[in-house]
Amino acid sequence: MKLLGNSGSAFTTRVKFVLELKSIEYEYIEEELRKKLKSERLLTSNPLFQRVPVLFHANEHPLIESLAIMEYLDELRPDVHPILPSNPSERAQYRVLAYTFDNLYYPWMREFVLTQDKERIEELKRLIIEGFGLLEEVFVKLSKGKPFFGGDDIGYLDIVFGSFLGWIIFDGTMFGFNMIEEARNPRLAQWVKSMWSHEVVRALIPSQETHMEFYEMLISELPPTPETVSA
Numbered sequence: 001m002k003l004l005g006n007s008g009s010a011f012t013t014r015v016k017f018v019l020e021l022k023s024i025e026y027e028y029i030e031e032e033l034r035k036k037l038k039s040e041r042l043l044t045s046n047p048l049f050q051r052v053p054v055l056f057h058a059n060e061h062p063l064i065e066s067l068a069i070m071e072y073l074d075e076l077r078p079d080v081h082p083i084l085p086s087n088p089s090e091r092a093q094y095r096v097l098a099y100t101f102d103n104l105y106y107p108w109m110r111e112f113v114l115t116q117d118k119e120r121i122e123e124l125k126r127l128i129i130e131g132f133g134l135l136e137e138v139f140v141k142l143s144k145g146k147p148f149f150g151g152d153d154i155g156y157l158d159i160v161f162g163s164f165l166g167w168i169i170f171d172g173t174m175f176g177f178n179m180i181e182e183a184r185n186p187r188l189a190q191w192v193k194s195m196w197s198h199e200v201v202r203a204l205i206p207s208q209e210t211h212m213e214f215y216e217m218l219i220s221e222l223p224p225t226p227e228t229v230s231a
Helices: 010-021 040-045 066-076 088-114 118-143 156-162 165-175 186-196 199-204 208-220 226-230
Strands: 002-005 027-030 054-056
Touching: 002 010, 002 040, 010 066, 010 156, 010 165, 010 199, 040 054, 054 066, 066 088, 066 156, 088 118, 088 156, 088 165, 088 208, 118 186, 156 186, 165 186, 165 208, 186 199
Parallel strands: 002 027
Antiparallel strands: 002 054
16 A cells, blocks of 8 residues: 655645554655655646645556545444444434535635735635634534544544644744633644544654745745746
8 A cells, every 4th residue: 555645735634643543554755745746656646636635556447535435434444443433323314524625624724824815814714713613613523522533533524633733833923823722622732632642643653854945835826926927
């Protein structure tokens, strides 16, 4: 099994989490994400999106999209650290929550670190704070007093949300904006501590230096502004 990814990508980190939790041996291949430097391996294995992660297993078609890869690995080795609940209704609910995070919360977080529009920054802060307030309610409901969304140990939603812990810290350090604060998100703040106490999380969350390199890459790939073009 081979994993094509990028060290600064939270979506790559997700897949690493599952591979380690399930004790699956794999070869990791670091991918360059700058448009002009993307490898032929990435362009041919994921021609539509041209992004990581991509999982190669035996002679099967390359697997793309972190959520799909997570479920594939869970079904491949269901007897070792299952991450999705066995109840079909609960599994569907978890998938909706993951989809919501990836298609609503993540775009807010990404835009926040990239935009220069001060009014938009303040609007994004409000949206993110409200969003994590709702996530706090979800955690209280699903965890049932236990340390993780998955109960006593890391599960599907812990992996989906927890893969961004490094970026949450980066935003607090780089921009002075704490997405999770104990005063407004006491249960999520405890969840963060539980996540950091887990050996897999500590081992796999990228360093802040890696996050800075990834951030600088994102900035360098932004289209030129009208001011830049005129200069």
